[in-house]
Amino acid sequence: MNTITNRQAICDALMKAAETDKDIVVTCSDSRGSASLAPFADTYPKQFVEMGIAEQNLVTVSAGMAACGKKVFAASPASFLSTRSYEQAKVDVAYSNTNVTLIGISGGVSYGALGMTHHSCQDIAAMAALPGMRVYLPSDRFQTTKLMEALLLDKDPAYVRVSRSATEDVYDENMEFTLNKANKILAGKEAVDATIITCGELVPYAVEAAKALAEEGISVDVIDMYCIKPLDEEAVLAAAEKSKVLITAEEHAPQGGLGSLVCQLICEKHPMRVVQRSLPDGHIISGNNKEIFAYYGLDDLGLAKTVKEALA
Amino acid sequence: MDALTRKAYELRRDILEEVYKSGSGHVGGDLSVIDILTVLYNEIMDITPENFGERNRDHFLLSKGHCVDALYMVLGDLGFFDKQEAKDTFSAYDSKFIGHPNTDIPGIEINSGSLGHGLALGVGMAIAGKMDGMDYRTYVVLGDGEMAEGSNYEAMMAAGHYHLDNLCATVDLNGLQISGTTDQVMSTADLGEKFAAFGWNVIHVEDGNNCAHLVEAYHKAEACKGKPTVVIAHTVKGKGVSFMENNKSWHHGVMTEEQYKQAIADIEEVLS
Incomplete structure (x- = not known):
């Protein structure tokens, strides 16, 4: 069982890059601990800026630094970063095309029982709607590292959402990774019964579901669509060609997320049945993230059940 | 008349021509x-078309x-672009000279227009x-109506916390906004006290349309170490055009031909 979180992977990638690049700056909103960025702050105090509990200021100040040549990584709970600072993300990061990467930590229902104030189930919809803003939800620590290495090389705005808890390993350090190309966990068949298109923390559950279904003779591909914007359209359309049904699964509200984006594409380019699974448009039960996923059918058992029902 | 005042009135004439032609503007x-x-x-900042691409030059928001x-007229006057093109196309169809600052225009640092962002960008x-x-300084110009935006106070706090003596804000305190006086709409009371409470050096310029007084204030700001400075410039909205001065309806009013002629005549009278 993996215990290394994606936020730790982010910190490691930033620390490695900061060794040689003095323009890399991390900003936090009293969130260095929860972002696992305290080691960065301790090691590179001159490249770390604490903004206090002021997320709007966090984002705009980061943009100001970027306008003066800094490569800024602003880390704050995804709930506040994506909605309280939405105006700032829109104007100062996306519209102004500043070299700022927004890192939404403790994303989705990571904060479980803390309630809706701390959930970020609108962030994909919100951020994906901004012209110029890229949206990434990496699954495991290896993919998170590869994503960060790629983002460190470019200058464009991005929003990255990661979970608070460790995600089970899907890949290893030799994984193949091309920015904006989905990773695929394939059943190894020319045609499959279903493809689950998912992202972030749900990917390991989808992989488990596919394994369990294989034993029952049901073939399922999994597409790890960490790149929600720009969406890997080629991967979606290839899946549509070879699958009887597509399933989307996401830790997000039903509106405007991965499922919506997949459906937009499928409706126009390859009409077929898509079953969308997500968190509800409403109050989310109390519990840890695993309990919440299970309740809403987003864990391995729930996803397997959804596939069977879709094929029935 | 000193050279800066003359320049400011010549630019007023340019602005009137620009906004009259476009039928828009503020x-x-x-x-x-x-x-x-x-x-x-023209007197304080080191920002030129030649050094604009450099990191270590002053910054303005x-x-x-x-x-x-x-701002278009000031930048055009300094040679960042053809001032006449800006006058001719301001706010026109497919023009890059849109109604808010954008980085397609040489000399503009970052896109803005949504109020309450500039101070935090400056921080x-x-x-x-x-x-x-680097020894560059950052200058931010704010409106007094804009000071109702809460984001300004997060930025003020951070600037004080980090003792940003390389940051100088100016509040264009003309006392009017689109719906009425700032006192009527949302009183900012004594802005100086607010800035001071966050650890800022506060300089009031009682005649904020007096160039010599402004120069003096900015020199004092530069000499202040250990804290950011705000210059609170008590200005007159519509300054220089008799029928516009202190009249809220000229926040973004559009002149008739007759009014335009009168406005230009007012400016020419000062220049002569």
């Missing part, structure tokens, strides 16, 4: 802020971005300068 605020912009760009009409620029050991 002429009242343009005329209150133009002396501040003239002084900063027009947080009250709706007065970009005035970021000032922090970056300190990090890099």
